[in-house]
Amino acid sequence: MPGLSVIIPTCQEAATIAAAVRVARDLGHAVEVIVVDGGSTDDTAGIAFRAGAKVVSSAKGRGIQMHTGAMEATGDVFFFLHADTSSPPNALNLIEQALTDPDTVGGSFQVIFDGNFASAKFLTWLYHYLAWIGLRYGDSGYFARRTSYFNAGGFNPYPIFEDLDLMRRLKKQGRFVRINAVVTTSSRRFQGRWFWRVFARWTLLQLLYWLGVSPGKLGRFYYPSTKVKSGLARIFHHSVGICFIPQARNNLVSCKLRGFQTLKVLTGRRGCANRL
Numbered sequence: 001m002p003g004l005s006v007i008i009p010t011c012q013e014a015a016t017i018a019a020a021v022r023v024a025r026d027l028g029h030a031v032e033v034i035v036v037d038g039g040s041t042d043d044t045a046g047i048a049f050r051a052g053a054k055v056v057s058s059a060k061g062r063g064i065q066m067h068t069g070a071m072e073a074t075g076d077v078f079f080f081l082h083a084d085t086s087s088p089p090n091a092l093n094l095i096e097q098a099l100t101d102p103d104t105v106g107g108s109f110q111v112i113f114d115g116n117f118a119s120a121k122f123l124t125w126l127y128h129y130l131a132w133i134g135l136r137y138g139d140s141g142y143f144a145r146r147t148s149y150f151n152a153g154g155f156n157p158y159p160i161f162e163d164l165d166l167m168r169r170l171k172k173q174g175r176f177v178r179i180n181a182v183v184t185t186s187s188r189r190f191q192g193r194w195f196w197r198v199f200a201r202w203t204l205l206q207l208l209y210w211l212g213v214s215p216g217k218l219g220r221f222y223y224p225s226t227k228v229k230s231g232l233a234r235i236f237h238h239s240v241g242i243c244f245i246p247q248a249r250n251n252l253v254s255c256k257l258r259g260f261q262t263l264k265v266l267t268g269r270r271g272c273a274n275r276l
Contacts, residue, residue, distance in 0.1 A: 003030055003031075003032060003074060003075035003076055003077070004027065004028065004030070004031050004032070004075050004076075004077050004078075004079055004092060004095070005031075005032040005033075005034060005069075005070075005073035005074060005075030005077070005078050005079065006024040006027065006031055006032065006033045006034065006079045006081055007034050007036065007066055007069035007070060007073060007078055007079070007080050007081070008020055008021070008024065008033070008034070008035045008036070008048075008053070008069075008080075008081050008082070008083055009036050009038065009058075009062050009065035009066050009069070009080075009082070009083070010035055010036065010037050010038065010040060010044050010045075010048065010065075010083045011037065011038040011039060011040050011044070011060060012040050012041070012042055012044060013040065013042075013044045013083040013084075014040070014042040014043050014044045014047055016083050016084055016186075017035065017044050017047050017048045017051070017083055018047050018048070018050075018051045019086075020081065020083045020084075020085075020086070021033055021035065021048055021051035021052060021053045022051060022052075023086050023087060024053075024081065024087070025051075025052055025053075026089065027087070027089070027091055027092045028092045031092065032054065032073060032074060032075050033052065033053040033054065034053065034054045034055075034056065034069045034072055034073055035048040035049075035053040035054070035055045035056075035069075036055075036056050036057075036058045036065040036066065036068050036069040036072075037055060037056070037057055037058065037065075038057075038058055038059065038060035038061065038065050039057075039059075039060050045057075054072070056068060056069065056072050059157075061157055061158075061159055062082075062138070062155075062162060063155040063156055063157050063158045063159075063162030064155070064157040066080050066155045066162075067154045067155040067156075067157070070146075070149060070150075070154055070155070073146075075146065076145065076146045076147075077095060077099065077143060077144070077145055077146060078143060078144050078145075078146060078149055079091070079095065079141065079142075079143045080138065080141070080142045080143070081141055081183075082138065082139050082185065084139075084185060084186035085139050085141060085183050085184065085185040085186070086183060086184045086185075087109070087141055087183050088109070088181045088182065088183065090181070091109075091141070091181070091183075094109075094179050094181055095107075095143050095179070098143075098177050098179055099145065101175065101177075103174045103175050104174060104175045104176075104177050105144060105145055105148035105152075105170050105171075105173045105174035105175065105176060106142065106143050106144030106145060106148060106149070106170050106176050106177075107142075107143060107175075107176055107177035107178060107179055108136045108140040108141055108142050108143070108167075108176075108178060108179070109140050109141040109178070109179050109181055109182060109183045110127075110128065110131070110140070110178065110179070110180070110181065110182045110183070111124070111127045111137075111139060111140045111182065111183055111184075111185055112124045112182050112183075112184050112185075113127075113184075113185055113186075113187045114184055114185070114186055114187055115187040117187070118195075119187065119195040119199075120187040123187070127140070131178055135164070135206075136163075136167060136176075136178065137163050137164070138162070138163035139183070139185040140183060141183040142163065142166070142167070144170060148170060148173050148174065149170075151173060152166065152169040152170050152172070152173060153169060154166070156215075158215035158216060158219065159215065159216065159218075159219025160205065160209075160215050160218050160219050161205075161209050161215040161218070162215065164209070165215060205218055
């Protein structure tokens with residue numbers, strides 16, 4: 001098949017990036033591996049380079065990092081992999097087979113979460129059914145033809161839901177298929193945290209996205225400012241409703257949707273990760 005470029009966004013991934021690069025390089029001799037680092041202060045970039053990847057720097061944010069990688073890539077097919085996601089060893093052949101259909105512009109894989117604990121099993125089960133209603137996230141291993149990717153405008157520099165936004169635009173050009181093989185993604189984001197609180201927060205953000213709130217505005221709550229002044233109001237300019245942040249106490253954001261009761265959302269802290 002035409003050349004494949006594997007694009008891996010990173011930030012503070014020194015513990016995982018060497019393995020991620022090795023898995024990507026093992027997909028085939030002609031595979032180009034690009035690691036796009038978003039300002040790591042550990043040795044992520046150095047480890048990736050020594051493992052055989054082309055390393056480029058970018059502003060932090062998964063969307064902008066993956067688009068930077070696409071701009072640097074030379075392959076005719078892009079395969080976007082998160083640093084904590086492993087693809088099957090025959091991913092190259094599977095992607096090639098999917099793209100034999102000229103109407104297919106891209107696709108993704110099925111997902112399993114590693115670990116033998118309840119939250120990982122629940123998410124593996126949930127992702128299977130979410131895919132049937134069109135919710136396939138970036139950790140499912142997006143791939144796309146080069147021409148289709150750029151015709152769609154590429155990843156937008158959104159702080160959240162950059163993956164769903166791209167998939168929506170790719171689907172306007174052709175089929176976005178789901179390959180009957182799995183990628184394995186890490187459950188580390190849930191370890192040592194109250195799973196149901198994290199899950200509830202993710203669900204609320206997804207609901208607001210469905211209702212038309214832009215990813216840029218949702219990102220203000222995904223990565224809330226640590227210097228929120230008392231009385232500051234942040235307004236969603238759609239018919240959804242209004243979210244206020246009267247105080248930054250305990251990282252609580254009080255949201256009131258029109259017709260619904262007030263909801264309090266536990267927000268996270270700023271960081272590299274672009275996922276709950």
